[in-house]
Amino acid sequence: MNQIDNCLEVRNLKKYFKTPAGALHAVDDVTFDIPLGSTLGVVGESGCGKSTLGRVVLGLLDATDGSVVFQGEDITNASKKRRKELRTDMQLIFQDPFSSLDPRMCVSDLIAEPLHVYKIYKSGVDLEKRVADLMDTVGLARRLAYAFPHELDGGRRQRIGVARALALNPKFIVCDEPVSALDVSIQAQILNLLKTLQRDLGLTYMFITHDLSVVKHISRDILVMYMGCMMEKSPADELFEHPMHPYTKGLLSAIPIPSIHVKRKKILMKGEITSPVEPEPGCRFAPRCPYATEQCRKEMPVLVEVTPGHFTACHQVKGEQ
Amino acid sequence: MSELLDIRDLVVEYHTEVGTVHAVNGISIQMKTGDTLGFVGETGAGKTTTALSILRLLQIPPARFASGEIWFDGKDLLKVSEKEMRSIRGSEIAMIFQDPMTALNPVIPVGQQIAEVLIQHNEITKAQSWEMAEKMLEKVGIPAARANNYPHQFSGGMKQRVVIAMALACTPKLIIADEPTTALDVTIQAQILDMMKQLKEDSGTSILLITHDLGVVAETCDKVAIVYGGEVVEYGSLEQIFDRTTHPYTVCLFGALPSLDKKVDMLTPIEGQIYDAISPPSGCRFHPRCPHAAEECSKKVPDVVEVEPGHPVRCLYANRFYAQNAEGRR
């Protein structure tokens, strides 16, 4: 049975924001599953709706339409009380650990905070032990227990963020650009940590990033978004080997490769991304797409499974089949 | 003689309440006319401090030029008068920052901002300057019709184009670009880098490109300086740095990147903490994080070794690593 194998099942999820100019379609009809213990990478450019998607999935924002099923339970319209309970199972790691941490709290207090809020431990001794264990788990030296965030570098601050997210023993974590603010040498430390934790604790991740090499490294499946819509979804390696959507192709070709022997032809996409306020009916990418036809400008393409496990929403790709 | 920019042993410190920050510790770089030099390093390596030193834009105090010389086109920039420096800024050296709003005035239409730069540096009428400004905008891919728009009416990528247009408006000899595309999306970054390359080919301007992205370097630069702890630890042509990588830090930098074509389970991070500029380590500044560090490395400050012509490396064992890494590649 499918439900048991999937940690998360998202169906036709929509989130529209009201703006003075009309409804902003931040997330528009997104559908995916995340199997237990695996990672779904969500990529796309600034403003395409990645963070909004993560927040709606976690119930931090209400969905406009569609459903979110977590471990077999439809949580789309969960009560306030149930939401709070779910917080222990579903967590969030942010991009900028610094701005999300209270500067007046020391490392051990920061890690203990979620445990306090949920009154997990009655005895101070147990709490202290749990905090020390968490520090070990994320690789923070115990001597740093009384250090303040501003005294630590970005990598260690992100380790605090990870420890806080782990404190309540979650099963599912949305990682929203967790390494984007870090240098490559430190980024590698955190990515390794997240992978090890997934293996040891059986965690399921939704990993949001705009860095395509990072997403390829960490994900089992990848979802490509553009202006709120799903453009393509596929197993990670397959996406890089056989990208189908013109947007994905352009995106992949734009990655600068740190080698002087790989010479690829860049597909330069013209124009800029606008925001999807009361969008036109056709494909969101049509105004920038080199292959766009009349049909593309008039009719929104539906997501089609072109090869097993590889979905794309493009009139032109479907035409080829 | 043919050097356009020649920085010799630059030492810059910041004096702060918590102590002296050793930001730049003897950086030497040379650039010839037409070069694009990639200045690569992690947070706190001293890249921006070096760039601001060239333009003398550092606030003194807390900053202090402890020693060194910055020769540009036959002048020592650390010695010229403030008046002369002002004319060099903008007309001979232009700077592009990561945040385009550093250079843009939010309440003046972009066309007018470019026109003002043009008027300052050329003997032209207002009407002429406006016409030229429109041409500059088109050159960077913005329709002339938008010259009347204010910065907030543009996306991040477009604002950065406007800044580039402003930088080019006075045909500088050198453009210093400090992480110009770091805040932009990859597709927009690709547009901007492509445009910068094109403009460089057309005008022959030299570019000092500050970045932490080795991919960007591979695509745009012809020379590379790798900085760590306020020092250039390795310098060379693109080929020397990418194919005959010698300094352990450079090797580690490449090794830590997730690769698009190789599948690895775990990445190879650089152990330890980023360089602490207030209490720098003794000996080689990279030794606490270096996988090959020997006893000697904590005691002796390494000299620069020229492992092959035009490829200096600051490491006690530079020759050995050069030979080993050359072997490994065979």
Ligand SMILES: Nc1ncnc2c1ncn2[C@@H]1O[C@H](COP(=O)(O)OP(=O)(O)OP(=O)(O)O)[C@@H](O)[C@H]1O
């Ligand atoms: N509370 C809000 N009210 C109105 N619009 C919003 C709100 N939050 C987000 N948006 C808009 O929704 C769209 C998606 O934003 P979101 O932050 O999800 O994008 P993102 O993909 O995470 O971008 P980034 O990579 O920059 O973090 C954007 O156009 C954004 O301006």
Ligand SMILES: Nc1ncnc2c1ncn2[C@@H]1O[C@H](COP(=O)(O)OP(=O)(O)OP(=O)(O)O)[C@@H](O)[C@H]1O
């Ligand atoms: N105004 C200042 N006062 C005190 N210290 C400073 C100041 N500006 C920079 N520093 C310190 O000087 C060192 C070098 O900083 P710099 O900004 O030159 O590094 P960078 O290589 O540009 O780093 P990044 O990649 O983060 O931009 C750092 O340790 C930094 O904290």
Ligand SMILES: [Mg+2]
């Ligand atoms: Mg976001």
Ligand SMILES: [Mg+2]
């Ligand atoms: Mg900087």
